[in-house]
Amino acid sequence: MEMRKEKSRDAARSRRGKENQEFYELAKMLPLPPAITTQLDKASIIRLTISYLKLREFTRSGDPSWSSSNSYHKNIKGSVAATQGLQSLCTSRPGKRFTRLIAQAE
Template sequence: LQALRKEKSRDAARSRRGKENFEFYELAKLLPLPAAITSQLDKASIIRLTISYLKMRDFANQGDPPWNLRMEGPPPNTSVKVGVFEKNMVLFLDVRTQTIT
């Protein structure tokens, strides 16, 4: 009976770790980094880089002047704006990744 409980507990822990790992790597895939980098990150690095990304995104929105400030005239090409922001984030996170590893 005790061995059965141990096995059940071990299986539950293994399942939980599998689900956690899946979510961590899904989160890593959302970072604006090449897959070659995100596939090599450990959990702590994924969390650190995600926090850095969110802080930079918040800074970009709240900077003085805001990076996403709309100018007069035709609506801006948002894909270009996002591209510039993501390009800068990739550079920032790449430097950050190099200091972590």
């Protein structure tokens, strides 16, 4: 019985280690400095990844598109990158930081 518990604990520890490694790899792919990505918890990594993917989708569907090959993307600095309804995504420098702002409904 004790042997099964030990094997189960080892298997769970191994799964958690693999999960943590995948979260670490995902965090490294975010357009943030390593000093920040190494300090993020799992929920923050998921939240920032979702925001980043939404921002990428929005910039591709703009008119004109803000794709990376487009000069518009290269010239955007410190401005509101996207506004949709009551939500805004703001960037401080291209790819360095973005913050999600939620306006209160009146």
